Amino acid sequence: MRVVILGAGHGGFQLAASLRQGGFDGEVVLVGDEAGLPYQRPPLSKDYLSGKIGLDLLLMRPESFYTEQRIEYMSGARAVEIDRAARQIKLSVGATLGYDHLVIATGARNRVPPLPGVELDGVCYLRDLAETDHLRQRLALAESIVVIGAGFIGLEFASIARAAGKPVHVVELVDRVMARVICPATSLHFLAAHVKAGVEFTFGAAGERIVGDGGKATGVALNNGVTLPADLVVVSIGVVPNMELAAAAGLPTGNGILVDEQLLTGDPAISAIGDCVAFSSVHSRTNPVRLEAVQNAADHARCVADRLNGKPHSYTALPWFWSEQGEQRLQIVGLTAGFDRVVLRGAIESGEFSVFCYAGETLLGIESINKPGDHAFARRIMAAGRTVTPAQAADESFDLRAAASARS
Amino acid sequence: MPRVTYISHDGKETVLDVPVGTSVMQAAVLNGIDGIVAECGGSCMCATCHVFVREDQLAKTPEMELGEDAMLDGTAVPRQPNSRLSCQLVMDPGMEGLVVTMPETQT
Numbered sequence: 190m191r192v193v194i195l196g197a198g199h200g201g202f203q204l205a206a207s208l209r210q211g212g213f214d215g216e217v218v219l220v221g222d223e224a225g226l227p228y229q230r231p232p233l234s235k236d237y238l239s240g241k242i243g244l245d246l247l248l249m250r251p252e253s254f255y256t257e258q259r260i261e262y263m264s265g266a267r268a269v270e271i272d273r274a275a276r277q278i279k280l281s282v283g284a285t286l287g288y289d290h291l292v293i294a295t296g297a298r299n300r301v302p303p304l305p306g307v308e309l310d311g312v313c314y315l316r317d318l319a320e321t322d323h324l325r326q327r328l329a330l331a332e333s334i335v336v337i338g339a340g341f342i343g344l345e346f347a348s349i350a351r352a353a354g355k356p357v358h359v360v361e362l363v364d365r366v367m368a369r370v371i372c373p374a375t376s377l378h379f380l381a382a383h384v385k386a387g388v389e390f391t392f393g394a395a396g397e398r399i400v401g402d403g404g405k406a407t408g409v410a411l412n413n414g415v416t417l418p419a420d421l422v423v424v425s426i427g428v429v430p431n432m433e434l435a436a437a438a439g440l441p442t443g444n445g446i447l448v449d450e451q452l453l454t455g456d457p458a459i460s461a462i463g464d465c466v467a468f469s470s471v472h473s474r475t476n477p478v479r480l481e482a483v484q485n486a487a488d489h490a491r492c493v494a495d496r497l498n499g500k501p502h503s504y505t506a507l508p509w510f511w512s513e514q515g516e517q518r519l520q521i522v523g524l525t526a527g528f529d530r531v532v533l534r535g536a537i538e539s540g541e542f543s544v545f546c547y548a549g550e551t552l553l554g555i556e557s558i559n560k561p562g563d564h565a566f567a568r569r570i571m572a573a574g575r576t577v578t579p580a581q582a583a584d585e586s587f588d589l590r591a592a593a594s595a596r597s
Numbered sequence: 598m599p600r601v602t603y604i605s606h607d608g609k610e611t612v613l614d615v616p617v618g619t620s621v622m623q624a625a626v627l628n629g630i631d632g633i634v635a636e637c638g639g640s641c642m643c644a645t646c647h648v649f650v651r652e653d654q655l656a657k658t659p660e661m662e663l664g665e666d667a668m669l670d671g672t673a674v675p676r677q678p679n680s681r682l683s684c685q686l687v688m689d690p691g692m693e694g695l696v697v698t699m700p701e702t703q704t
Contacts, residue, residue, distance in 0.1 A: 210631060211616075229638045231637060231638050231640070231702075232638045232639075232640075235675060236638075236640075245627070246623055246627075249629070250626065250627075250629050252626065253629065254629035257629065301694060315631055326660050348599070379647060395701075483636055483637070484636060484643075486634060486704075487634075488704070491704070509642070509643075511637060511640070511642040513640060513642075518642070518664075520642060553662070560667075561641070561642075561664050561667035561668045562666075562667030562668075564639075564668075564671065565667055565668050565670040565671025566670055567643060567670070569670075590670065593670070
C-alpha cells in the first residue's frame with residue numbers, strides 16, 4: 190500500500206507523521222513544491238519575520254525524522270496531473286508516481302489583485318518561506334510601506350513593521366479590520382491598538398494601481414483619488430485554494446475541493462485536506478466551509494490517517510484560530526459567521542475581554558482578546574458540546590471553569 | 598549542555614542535550630520526539646505541548662506566567678499540579694537533569 194501526499198505544508202506533513210504514529214506500515218511519499226524541509230507557517234508573519242527565531246526553529250522536524258519514519262520526502266516537486274484510472278500522478282520533475290491512496294493537501298496561494306503595476310519591484314507577499322525571506326530584506330530597507338488588506342497577515346506584518354520603526358499605511362476595502370472573521374467590537378479594539386502603535390489606515394478604499402518609477406514601486410494610487418507613497422507594498426488580500434489539479438481530474442469542486450464527512454473526494458482512492466478543501470462542518474451555520482488554519486489542516490490530517498489506519502470516523506474537530514499583533518493576542522474558537530448577537534464578557538477598556546457570538550441563543554464561537562483563560566475554557570465547553578447562555582456569558586461571576594469541568 | 602529526560606506516556610525514555618535558551622518543546626520537536634505536538638509553534642496559544650514535570654524539580658523551572666497558567670486549563674489531558682507547557686520551559690543551567698513526562702494525548 191502506497192500513500193502519496195501532494196503538498197508538504199501543515200496538513201501534508203501531519204498526515205505523514207500521523208500515519209506512522211498510528212502504525213501504518215506501507216509506503217508514504219510526501220511531495221512538496223518548495224525547496225528544503227517542511228516548516229511551520231504561522232511564525233513566518235510573527236517571530237521569524239521579526240528575526241526572533243531562525244530557520245532551525247521553523248522546521249517541522251529534522252531531516253533524520255523522515256529517514257527514521259520511512260517517509261519519502263520529495264522536495265521541489267509538484268503534481269501536474271492526476272490519472273485516476275491508472276492511479277498515478279505525473280510530476281513536474283518528469284516522473285510518474287503510482288498510488289493506492291492519494292491525499293491532496295495542496296493548500297492555497299496568494300490572491301493577486303488585478304492591478305496595473307502589481308509586477309513592480311517592491312510588491313511583496315507573505316505566505317511561504319521564500320516570500321518571507323525576501324520581505325524581511327525589503328522591510329529592513331523600506332522607507333514607507335503600504336499594506337493592502339487588513340486581515341490577519343496584513344495586520345501581523347503591520348505591527349512588526351511598526352516595531353521596526355517604519356511608517357505603515359493599511360488600506361482596507363471594507364469599513365473595519367479582520368471583518369471576515371471577527372465581530373465589530375473586536376475589530377474596534379484591534380484598530381485602536383494599531384493606531385496607538387502608529388499605523389495609519391484608510392477604510393472603504395481599494396488600490397487602483399501601483400505606481401512606479403524605473404520598474405520599482407513608489408506608491409499606491411487608491412480609487413478615492415489619493416496616492417500613498419510606498420517603496421514597499423505588501424499585498425495581503427487573502428488566498429485562493431489550489432484545486433485546479435483536482436478539478437482537471439474531474440473531482441467535484443466548489444470553493445475548494447469538495448469532500449464528504451470523512452474527507453474523501455468523489456473518488457474513494459483520493460482524500461483532500463486542509464486549506465484547499467470545502468467540507469461540511471458540524472460547527473458551521475453555513476456549509477460547505479473552507480478554513481485557512483493550522484488546526485484545521487492538522488486535524489484533517491489526523492482524521493484521514495485514522496481512516497487509512499483502519500479506524501474511520503467523521504471529521505468533527507472544533508475549529509480554533511489565533512493571531513498575534515504587537516502586544517495583542519487574539520484567540521478564536523468556533524465559527525462565528527452568521528452571528529446576530531454578541532455578548533461582551535469583561536471590559537474592553539481593560540484590554541482583556543471575550544466576545545461570545547450567538548445566533549439567537551445558539552453559541553457559535555468566542556473571541557478572546559488577551560484573555561487566554563476564557564479561550565481555554567471556551568474550547569473545552571464547545572468541544573464537549575456544551576454551551577454558555579448569553580446571560581451566563583455576560584455575568585462575570587458565572588464560573589467558566591466550572592462550566593468547562595462539569596460532567597455532561 | 599543541560600540534559601532533559603523525556604518520558605513518553607508508555608514509559609519510553611529519551612535523554613536530550615538541550616542548549617541554554619532553547620525550550621523543552623523546541624528540543625523535543627527538533628529531535629522528533631512523539632508526544633509533544635506544539636501546534637502553534639511555541640506561542641503559548643494552543644496547549645498542545647503539555648508535560649508533567651517531576652514534582653521535586655518544579656522549583657527549578659521558570660516561574661509560570663499568567664498566560665501559561667490560563668492555557669493549561671485547556672489541555673487535552675487535564676492539568677495536574679506539576680503541569681507545564683513545555684514551550685515556556687526555556688533551558689537555563691539550573692535545569693540540568695530535568696525530567697518531564699508526556700500525557701497520553703495533546704489533541
